[in-house]
Amino acid sequence: MTKYSKGNLLKDTYLSISDGISNIESFLPKVENEDMNYDLNRQLHDYRRMANLCKDELQREGEALVLIPPNRLGGAQKSDISFEYKAHLGDGKETNTDQFIAQEVVSEIQHRVDWIRKFADNSLSEAVSSIAMEIIEEEENHLDWMKSYVD
Numbered sequence: 001m002t003k004y005s006k007g008n009l010l011k012d013t014y015l016s017i018s019d020g021i022s023n024i025e026s027f028l029p030k031v032e033n034e035d036m037n038y039d040l041n042r043q044l045h046d047y048r049r050m051a052n053l054c055k056d057e058l059q060r061e062g063e064a065l066v067l068i069p070p071n072r073l074g075g076a077q078k079s080d081i082s083f084e085y086k087a088h089l090g091d092g093k094e095t096n097t098d099q100f101i102a103q104e105v106v107s108e109i110q111h112r113v114d115w116i117r118k119f120a121d122n123s124l125s126e127a128v129s130s131i132a133m134e135i136i137e138e139e140e141n142h143l144d145w146m147k148s149y150v151d
Contacts, residue, residue, distance in 0.1 A: 009119050009128055011063070013135065014054035016112055021047045023108065027101045036098050039145040040105070046138050053131050102149035109143045 024044045031037045113136055120132035 009116075009132070010054045010058050013116060013132070014051055014058065016115070017047050017051045017054065017135070020108060020112070021051065023105070027105070031098055031101060033098045033149065036102065036149050039142075039149075043105075043142045043145070046142065050131075050135050050138060053134070057127055057131060098149055102146045105146045106143060106150060109139050109146065113139045113143070 021044060024040050024047070028037065028040055028044075031040060116132050116136055116139075120129055120136070
């Protein structure tokens with residue numbers, strides 16, 4: 001496996017987390033469970049902090065941050081269909097439930113953790129590896145929170 005440049009890893013991670021922010025913001029008005037709403041708001045706060053970590057490191061390194069749609073990142077996103085759009089799709093079942101939202105968030109988190117972990121070990125920068133490990137740790141907490149709403 002070739003080394004993944006720190007600029008690309010940080011940019012893709014920043015954009016992936018930004019997509020997560022958008023997804024949570026679109027889901028929050030639909031969430032009925034107060035505990036889940038609280039957990040999603042905590043996750044949203046963490047995502048904003050993590051996005052700023054990536055952005056700050058990119059700026060420190062003099063990297064340009066060009067905003068592009070997350071679904072054009074190649075490996076960073078699992079699907080071209082946004083979670084907000086999927087929440088409005090009806091495939092014969094109710095999709096705007098707390099359980100559906102939790103399942104979508106869990107899926108997104110699992111994909112992001114797998115993706116970041118894959119490239120974090122091959123990073124060219126100790127700072128990027130540190131940020132990646134912090135993001136993975138935070139995402140594992142988010143995963144635990146959201147899994148409790150799936151069953």
